[in-house]
Amino acid sequence: MALESGEVEKIAHLARIAIRAEDVSEYRRHLSRILEFVAQMNAVDTHGVDPIAHPLDAVQRLRPDEVTEVDQRERFQAIAPQVDAGLYLVPKVIE
C-alpha cells in the first residue's frame, strides 16, 4: 500500500507532528514499506474471529469513590513550560 505525499501530510496533521518538506518523501517511503509489510495479515481469513484488545480475559476492577489525592499543583507545575496564576498557558485559543 503506497501512500501519497498528501496523505503523509494529512496524517502528520492529525498527529500534530511537524514534518519538514524535505523529509516528506522519506516518511512516505518508510510508511509505505511498513504498510505493505503489515498487509501480510491479509493472507489469513479472519472472518468471524472476535478481535481481542487484551491478552488476558480479565475484566475491569472498580475503585471505591474516595478522594485520595491532595493538591500538588506546585509540584506538578514546577515541570510545566509556562504557568501563571495556577493556570497552564498556551497560545490564544479561538473558539
Add this chain to the structure above:
Amino acid sequence: MSDWEVVIGLEIHAQLATRSKIFSGASTAYGAAPNTQACAVDLGLPGVLPVLNAEAVRMAVKFGLAVEAQIAPRSVFARKNYFYPDLPKGYQISQYELPVVAHGHLNIDLEDGGTKRVGITRAHLEEDAGKSLHEDYHGMTGIDLNRAGVPLLEIVSEPDLRSAREAVAYAKKIHALVRYLEICDGNMQEGSFRCDVNVSLRPRGASGYGTRTETKNLNSFRFLERAVLYEVERQREVLESGGRVVQETRLYDSARNETRSMRGKEEAHDYRYFPDPDLLPLEIDAGFVESVRATLPELPDAKRLRFEDQYGLSPYDASVLTATRELADYYEAAAAACGGEGKLAANWVMGELAGALNKAGLDITASPVSAERLAGLLRRIADGTISGKIAKQVFEAMWEGGEEADRVIEARGLRQITDTAAIETIIDRVLADNPTQLEQYRAGKDKLFGFFVGQVMKACQGKANPAQVNELLKRKLAG
C-alpha cells in the same frame, strides 16, 4: 412554501455526583482554585493509569434502570483522539461501540395533554475535559484542569422530538429524573447539566432525514428553546432559498441569540476511536443490577399518579408538585403532618409558599418554613382556629420570625372567635352604632349587607368566623 417537519435529537451531558473523579482519586468539588484538583492522572502525566470509579458505574446503571433501558453485561471504554489544550492526554476516555446503557425511553407530556414516548438511544460514561480561560494572560489562554476527569453520563436521545417545546420538555424531564435519582445535581450554571441539540428539517411526510447541525453550549432550557427556534428558521431559509444545510457543529451565542458555525472544527473529525488498552471491559452482572434496582426511588411519573390518587390532586397540581424530588418530598411531609389535608396543602405549597420562595429567590430546600411548621399552620385552618385570611398573616410571621403557627396565633391573639354570644354582642354594637345604614337596609338596600360584615370583622380584628358572622348578621338584620 413547503411544509417542513422539524427533527430534533438531544445529547445531554449530566455530571455524575461522585466525590472523586471517574478515573482518579481527585476531588470533583466545584469552585476550587485552578489546577488544585488535577492529579497526575487528570494531567495525563507519563506512566500514570486510570482506574474506574465504582460509584460512576452504579449511577449509570441507576439511570439505565429508570429509563427502562438495557444494561450492557459488557461494555468497553474507548479513546476519542483529538488535540485540544483542555484535553490533557490528547484523548478523551469515553464509550463508543459498547455503551453501558442502551435502548431506553422516557414519556414526555405534550401541550394537548397527551404524552409522547421519546427513545433513548444510549447513555455512556465518559470523562469531562478541563476549561480554557480566554481572559488575557499575557495574550495567552489559561488552562484549568480541575474539571478534567469529572464523570459524565452522556444521554443520547433518538431523533424523536419535533419542536423546540418538545425538546425542552424532554430536557426538563431528564433533568428532573437525574435529580430524583440523586446522580446529578442538575446545576446548569456550573455546567453540571449541558445540552447539545441536533436539528434537521425534512419535507413533511418524508421518511429520510435531512442534513443536521449540532448546536453546543446550551446551559439553560431557555437557550435550548431559542437555539432550536433559531436553527429551524435558519435551516428553513437555507432550504427555501434552494441552498443546502451543511453538516457542522454550531455554537449558540446567547448574547446575540443566534447560532454560528464553529470554525475549523470540521477537518479534525477523525477521532480514531479504539478500545482503551489501559482499561479492561466493564462487566456488570445481574446481581449488581438488582442491587442498584433496589435503591431506585419512586420516579416522577409514578409519584404524580400516586399524588392524584392519594391526595385527590388535579393532574396539573400533581405534576407541579412532583417537578422536583425536593418539592414532592416537602409537599408529602406537609400533607402527612396536617392530617391528610392534601388539597389544602397543595394550595398552600403552590400558592403562598411558592410565591414567597420565588420572591426571596430561594429553593424549596432552603425554605425558612419547614414542611412540619407549614403543616402546623394548615391544621389550624382545618380545625377552624383561624381563617384562611388570618392564616396568611400567620404565615408571613412564620416566614419572618421562624416561629411555629400556634405561637404566632397565641402571641398575636389571632384565634378565631367562634363563640355565638361574643359575636352577637359585637353585631349588636355595630347595629347600634350605624342606625342610618340599618334603616336603609331594612328599607330594601340589600347591598349594605357587605358593609355590616366589614364593620363586624373590623370590630373583631378579623378573628370572627366569617360563616358564623354571615349567619348571625342575617338573623339580626331581619330583626
Add this chain to the structure above:
Amino acid sequence: MHEMTVAELSAALAAGRISSEELTRAFLERIERLDPGLNSFITVTAEGALEQARAADRRRARGEGGPLTGVPVAHKDIFCTLGVRTSCGSRMLDNFVAPYESAVTERLAGAGMVTLGKTNMDEFAMGSSSETSHYGPVRNPWNPDTVPGGSSGGSASALAARLAPAATGTDTGGSIRQPAALCGVCGLKPTYGRVSRYGMIAFASSLDQGGPMARSAEDLALLLQAMAGFDPRDSTSVEEPVPDYAGELDAGVEGLRIGLPREYFAEGLDAGVARAVEEAVAQFRRLGAEVREIGLPNTRLAVPAYYVIAPAECSSNLSRYDGVRFGHRCADPTDIDDLYKRSRGEGFGAEVKRRILVGTYALSAGYYDAYYRKAQQVRRLIRDDFRRAFGEVDLIVGPTSPSTAFRLGERLDDPVTMYLSDIYTIAVNLAGLPALSIPCGFVDGLPVGLHVIGDYFREGRLLAAAHRYQRETDWHRRAPAGFGG
C-alpha cells in the same frame, strides 16, 4: 566483586563480608571508568546510591531487610523515579523529573536495592537496537561496533559489562529478551499484568510489561519476587498470588514436555544461532525433558499484527506529549497548532514519529477495520495457537533472536528489517505470556540467546528450567573481554 551474581552478593552482604557502600562504590567506579565507551547509562545517581547503600547497611546491621537489601540495580530510564530525571531516551522528556515513583522502582527500593542510575534505551522503547535514543546509541560490550539490542539495551549492556549486577527492563515486543540475548545476559518478560505498569512510561499499553534482567536465572527469580504483585493503581494488574519463585527454582526439567515450534526453525534463522539452540535443546533432553515438535501456524502474522497494534496504541499514548503541561515546548509558538506540531516534531525522533504516523493512519476513518480490527483478530489467532500448544507441552523453546548482535547503523534505514529482529519474541507479547532469554552459546564471539516461553503465570517453571540449565552450563558466566574479572 563485580563478577558476582545477585544471589552471591546477597550472601556476602548477609555474612558481612562486604558492605553495600563498598559494593556501590565499586560499581560506580566501574561505570565512571567503563561506561563512556558503552553509553549504557543516561543518568548516574552516585550520591543517592551511596546514601541508599549506607541506609541498606544500617538496615542489615539491625538484622532487617531481605535478600536484595544493599544490592545495586540499574533502572531502565522508562520507570519514573521521584526527583530523578526520567527521559525515556527522548528529547521530549529531557527536562522531565517525575513527581512520583513507579511501582517497580518503588518495590525494589522497598526491598532495599540501591539505584545506580537510569539506563539508556531506544526512544520511548521503540526499537531493537538502542540506537534511537536522544542520548546516543548504546554499544555492545562483546563488540563495540555492534548494537546491544533494544529497547532495554542500556540495561543489557550494563549487565554484560558488569557495571551493575541487576537491572530492570520493559518488554513490548522483545525489549527485555532480545537485548539480553544479544548481550549474553538473562532477561524475563513476565505474564502481562504480573508486574504493575504504574509509573512505567507507556509505549503500547496492552503489550508493555516490566521485568528483571540479570546474569542468572536465580537472580531473575529474586528480582521478580520483589517486583511482582497486585497494584490497585493499574487496572490491568492481576490479583493473582505471587508464588515463591526461589522455592520453585530447584524443580528441574525432568519429565517436562518441551515444544519446538517448527516455524521458529525455518528460513531467516542464522545457522550458528540454530546450532547453539539445538545444543541447548539436547542439554534439556539429557536433563530428562521430553522434546517434541509443535506447530504455531500463525507465527508469520505476529510481526505484521504487532506493527499495527503497537503503533496504534503508541500514537494515542504519545498524544499527551504536547508541550503544555510538561516536557519539551518549542520556542515562540505562533498558535496552538504550531505549539503542538513543532514541540512534537522537535521532541520526538524519527522512529517514534514513524510509529505515531503509522498508528494514526491505522486508526483513521476508513482504515480501522482493515488494519486495527484485523490485527486484533490475528492477535486472537496467535493467542489461540499458544493455548493449543500449552495443552500439549509445558514449555516452548527456540531462539530469542534470528541472529547475533548486528552492526550499528546496519538496519537503521530499513524499519522492516529492524522489526524482524523481534520475530520470535513479538508473538509472546501479543499473547501476554511469560518468557525469558538466557545465554546458550556464541557465534563468532557474539552471544546467542535461548528463548523459553511458559504458560500464563508459570514464571516459576520457566525460571526452574533456566536454573537447571545454568547448573550444567557456564554460558551465563562468560564476560566480554575487558569487562570480566
